[in-house]
Amino acid sequence: MAGNLTTLARASRQLTALYVKQTLRSIHKTNSSTRYGQGMRNSVWKYFRNPWFAAVAVSSVGSLSWIGYKYMVKKDDFIKVTRVYAKSQDSDIDRDNKMPRSKQYNFIAQAVEMTAPTVVHVETAATNRTMFGDVVMHGSGSGFIISEDGLVLTNAHVIERAYAVKVKLYDGSELAGEVIDVDIDADLALIKLKTKKKLPAMALGSSSQLRPGEWVIAMGSPLSLTNTITAGIVSTVHREVPGLHSGIQYIQTDAAINVGNSGGPLVNLDGEAIGINTMKAVVSGISFAIPIDVAKEFLKNAQLRSSTSKTRRSRMDYYIGISMLTLTPSILGEIQARTDKLDDITTGVFLPNVAAGSPAYRAGLRGGDVITEVNGKSVKASKEIYNIVKAGEAMQVKVRRGTDDFTFFVTPESKF
Missing domain, CATH: 2.40.10.10 (Trypsin-like serine proteases)
Incomplete structure (x- = not known):
């Protein structure tokens, strides 16, 4: 296109130069045979009727019109292309990847899959x-x-x-x-x-590298249903929860954990298990998981015991069928910020789960209760209850349920 424009401009210049040359010759001849003023007027009129002038005028106007048209078309095309690109650059990326946006950017669904x-x-x-x-x-x-x-x-x-x-x-x-x-x-x-077929296995990550604010997914398969999924972030990485499961620094998350998905994996966005779902506190938004590094140590010891045929069943001779969580000042403060049911409670032990048919269940305890006293004494840590159960001693338990207080009598039984 640039070559065509150059050739056309050169031809227009040549025609114009030729016309000017012819005009000057005619003016010179006219001035020599007539008076200057009358001759000039006649000459000008004559030149406008000259075919050379018409050719040059038409050629120049046509050339300029053609050049302007091409410029505007090209400019318009540029504007159109720019608008289309700005509007659909993401779609172009998606088409290049041959994958819809829901597949590219839905990171939680990808980890679940x-x-x-x-x-x-x-x-x-x-x-x-x-x-x-x-x-x-x-x-x-x-x-x-x-x-x-x-x-x-x-x-x-x-x-x-x-x-x-x-x-x-x-x-x-x-x-x-x-x-x-x-x-x-x-x-x-x-x-x-008991199977001989090859099964899909979960990759185990590292809980020591986990950071507050990371996305996590609590997965489970409750009530024989297809997997249920809840997602959230890590609230605290090393939450000290003294008591029954002593020495464990739990992962605290706002992903919902309940009885149904207890035992299921807490997964990061790389599809690795970084925890084992364990319990939910009194209110939603506060849940706990056992760090996967603790589970790795358990698996390592289990392998050693298996090689020596010494299976570890329990260090407890008795049980009452409860899971316990010590209400530390920090945990209690978070719970009280979400509900007013425990405003007058300063210490206690929360029961995330009470096994159906267990001694505690038959005595009347239920999941969600908060034990405030045992045998007439205030309870500050689940370790106190653990020691009583371990000894097989009957106990009088006072609990807070909602806004009401109840007292139950529980007798431990042999566990295995």
Whole structure:
């Protein structure tokens, strides 16, 4: 296009120069034969009628019009292209990747897609003694596969006193399981599935590298349902929760953890398990998970015990069937900021879960209760209750339930 414009401009200049030359010659001839003024007027009129003038005028006007048209078209095309690019550059990227935006940027869904096949539903059967004889009680919870040969990690309270374990996989199939190791203090248990097929396994991350503010996903398979997902952020990485599970610094998160997804994995955005869902506090927005580094140590010790045929079942001879959380001043402060039901409570032990059919359940305790006194003395830490249960002593328990106080009598029973 640039070459055509140059050629056209050169031709126009040549025509104009030729016309000027012819005009000057005519004027010179006219001035020599007539008076100057009359000759000039006649000459000018004559030149306007000259065919050379018409040719040059038409050529010049046409050239300028053509150049202007091309400029405007090109400018308009440029504006159009710029607008289209500004409007659809993201769409162009999406088309180049051949993937919709929901697939590219939905990072939580991507992590869930990677890990969902490893999450399982755990069903148990246990025998509980009652005044009418032994009664079979059924319980359930969640877990996740950590090895291709069928090792499943879960909470100890999920398989508490179980004599039979059945595990439902992501695809709906069911497998029998055997409890091969338990650590009551850490609230961890290991189940071996009876299968010869290769199973999907969850990758284990590192909780030591976890930072407050990171996105996490609490996964579970409650009530035989397909995986349930809740997401949130890490509130505190090393939350000291003294008591029954002594020495563990829990991960605190606002992702909802409940009885159904207890035992399931707490997953980061890389699809790695960085914790084991354990308990929810009195109000929503405060939940706790066992760090995966604690679970790694448990698995390491379980492997050592397996090689020596010394399976660890428990260091407790008795149980009452509760999970406990000491209400430290910091935890209590966060709870009181969300509800006014515990405004007059300064110390206590929260019960996230009470196993159905357990001694505590039969006595009247329920999940969500807060133990404020045991045997007439204020309770400051779950360790105090742990020591009484360990000794097998009957106890009088005062609890806060909602805005009301209740008193129950609980007698520990042999655990295994």
